[in-house]
Amino acid sequence: MSGTESPVLAVLCGDRRPPDMEPIERAATVRYARADELPDALRGADALFVYDFLSRAVPGAWHAADRLRWLHIASAGVDPVMFPELRDSDVVLTNSRGVFDSAIAEYVLGVVIAFAKDFAGSLRLQQQRAWRHRETERVAGTSALVVGTGPIGRAIARLLGAVGMRVTGAGRRARDGDPDFGRVVASEDLTRHLPDFDVVVAVAPLTEQTRGMFDARAFAAMRPGARFVNVGRGELVVTEDLVSALRGGHLSGAALDVFEQEPLPPESPLWAMENVLVSAHMSGDFVGWRNALVEVFADNFARWCGGRPLRNVVDKRLGYVPSTP
Known part of the structure; x- marks a missing residue:
């Protein structure tokens, strides 16, 4: 992102808001939204943080994404947001690879x-x-x-x-x-x-x-x-x-x-x-994992605001971040 205008960030979070968001709230206009509120939050938003990474709400709200340039999901898997309209758009997709x-x-x-x-x-x-x-x-x-x-x-x-x-x-x-x-x-x-x-x-x-x-x-x-x-x-x-x-x-x-x-x-x-x-989809959920997810997003948010390359950019044709061992 460039310019001096404060960015608008939509956060899909369900009933649980992500922790440690205060620095981001000082740098952006943050709109927290449950699934039914996501269309309103997306209108005019520059970025979307899908903190509720199990939610399937994004495809149904995509029609309201009139200014979106970047979507970050708080998981390694991106299948909940990998739908044709996103794949064919110019919106950059990043994930939380490395946390789990x-x-x-x-x-x-x-x-x-x-x-x-x-x-x-x-x-x-x-x-x-x-x-x-x-x-x-x-x-x-x-x-x-x-x-x-x-x-x-x-x-x-x-x-x-x-x-x-x-x-x-x-x-x-x-x-x-x-x-x-x-x-x-x-x-x-x-x-x-x-x-x-x-x-x-x-x-x-x-x-x-x-x-x-x-x-x-x-x-x-x-x-x-x-x-x-x-x-x-x-x-x-x-x-x-x-x-x-x-x-x-x-x-x-x-x-x-x-x-x-x-x-x-x-x-x-x-x-x-x-x-x-x-086990109940918890193999990666260690004590403090929610804070770690926000740390990854916060790092990418700072990069995005500063116009620097983002980490964990997903190849939307493949559906994951390509590995280069």
Whole structure:
């Protein structure tokens, strides 16, 4: 942005306003809005901060965006705002890449170890006051395929590698010598490579190419007894096909933080499966994550006001920020 006029910033925030906004409020006219108020907030606004990153309100309010030049979403995934009118516009889109990398990687490492050491079984036996000796698995020496080679996938690869797992990535382009994965296979060849791994971690962005990529064919291709972890997007998975693979015993377990429908409906069979770990879309939500999201936006806001290049600019054709390892 240039000039001396104070910018107008619309903030989609639901019932919870973002913290630490005082410096931005001193530099801009800030309009906080719930979903139904967003059209009014967008009229004459120069920028939009989608703090309520799960909201689907932006496409329906887009007709009122008569002056918008920049949209920032407080998440790594941009699918809630990736609609044709935005994609075809000159509005710059940025995301909050980098905030959740380490926390999600820790979650993935945690569930991998929890399955291998059967922590859930130990808890059930403890609740029964039952002393039952069992043998558990080693993690070191097992193999993992991380589907998605952006910063979150790379953080996952580093942590899994640190405990002795052999980690491979799956991304747009096959290559060797990657600094974090070593080897990256092409996602378009996913089913050919799935039989080679003990654990498959889904962290790919949601695009038309990745929607439903984990279906009956993909699960059937996985190694018998393999485990599946989804920390990407629920829509990457055809849930019925995953349930069938778990019920049939082809997969030995799944850790799921995201779902096709959220909240996960009470009638979902996933709740009652002893070989499934369910968490409420929280794998990246560490203490202080909301403040961290505002810090990323505030940095970009200062850049935008000063006419400097923005960080985390999304390629709207791809649907994510291109990685350059």
